[in-house]
Amino acid sequence: MKEYRIIDFHTHPFTATSNNICHHIEHCDMSIENTKRDLRGMGVETICGSVIGRLYGDKPYTFDDVRAVNDEALRLREAYGDFYYPGFHVHPKFVKESIAEIERFHALGFRLIGELVPYLQDWSDYSDSAFFEILEAAEAHKMVVSFHSMGEDEMDEMVKRFKNLTLVAAHPGEKSAFLRHLKRMETSENYYLDTSGTGVFRHGVLRRGIDEFGAERFIYGSDYPVCNPAGFIGAVALDFLLSEEEKEKIFYKNAQRLLKL
Ligand SMILES: [Zn+2]
Numbered sequence: 001m002k003e004y005r006i007i008d009f010h011t012h013p014f015t016a017t018s019n020n021i022c023h024h025i026e027h028c029d030m031s032i033e034n035t036k037r038d039l040r041g042m043g044v045e046t047i048c049g050s051v052i053g054r055l056y057g058d059k060p061y062t063f064d065d066v067r068a069v070n071d072e073a074l075r076l077r078e079a080y081g082d083f084y085y086p087g088f089h090v091h092p093k094f095v096k097e098s099i100a101e102i103e104r105f106h107a108l109g110f111r112l113i114g115e116l117v118p119y120l121q122d123w124s125d126y127s128d129s130a131f132f133e134i135l136e137a138a139e140a141h142k143m144v145v146s147f148h149s150m151g152e153d154e155m156d157e158m159v160k161r162f163k164n165l166t167l168v169a170a171h172p173g174e175k176s177a178f179l180r181h182l183k184r185m186e187t188s189e190n191y192y193l194d195t196s197g198t199g200v201f202r203h204g205v206l207r208r209g210i211d212e213f214g215a216e217r218f219i220y221g222s223d224y225p226v227c228n229p230a231g232f233i234g235a236v237a238l239d240f241l242l243s244e245e246e247k248e249k250i251f252y253k254n255a256q257r258l259l260k261l
Helices: 032-040 063-083 095-108 129-140 152-161 175-187 205-213 229-237 244-259
Strands: 006-008 044-050 084-088 112-116 144-148 166-170 191-194
Touching (some): 032 044, 032 063, 044 112, 044 244, 063 095, 152 166, 152 175, 175 205
Parallel strands (some): 006 044, 144 166, 166 191
C-alpha cells in the first residue's frame, strides 16, 4: 500500500484506563507511548481530538469535572508534543465556564472543540439555546467544532444558525444519515464530515460525497481507540474510486487547512 501523510482528525487519546474508550483494552497492549508508536507506524503524523470524560445525571458533577479532562488533554500535549493536537469539551449546563474554556484554549493557540460526545456527558440537544450561546463564542474565536452525530433535526437547526462556524460532523452513518449530512453541506459551506465510525465501509460513500460537494469536505478520522484505524486508512488509501489528489486532501490537507497546522 502506498504511504500517505496522515492527520487523524478524530481520536480520543487517553491517560488512564478510566478515560480509555477501547472496548478490548486488556488485549491491546495500550499505553500513552504505544499509541504514538502504533499510529506513527501506520503513517499517522498527528492525532486530534478530546479525552473522554464520562458524566452521568445520577451522580452530581460540576464544570470542574469537564475542565479536568481538558487538563488531561493538555497534559497529553506536553507528553506528545506536535504528535497530538488537543480538542476540548464544553457543556451547555455551564455556559459561562464553557466560554472561559474557549478563551483559555484559544489563548494557548488551540482551535478544536470536541469531539463533543453529549451522550457520555449528560446532555443531548444540539438545538439548546444554552449550547447556541457557547457556539456564538466558538464562532467569534474561529473555532472548529467536532461533534458526534445525533438528532437529525437538531443538527439541521444548528447548521442553519451557524453557517459561519466550522462544524465537523463525526460518522457518515448509513445511507439516510449520510444523505442528511450532504444536505447540511448544501446549507453551509463550512460543514464537513469525518470518516470515523459507521459509514465508509459502504462502497461508493466517499465517491458520492466528493462528486456532490468536493473532496475538501471530507476528513480522515478513525475514532481510535474505540475503532480500529486500519479499516479507515484502508477505506481511503485502497479506494480505487478516489484519485490520489482526493486521498491527499482527505488524509492530510483538509485537516491541516482547518486547524492551520
Ligand atoms: Zn469519537
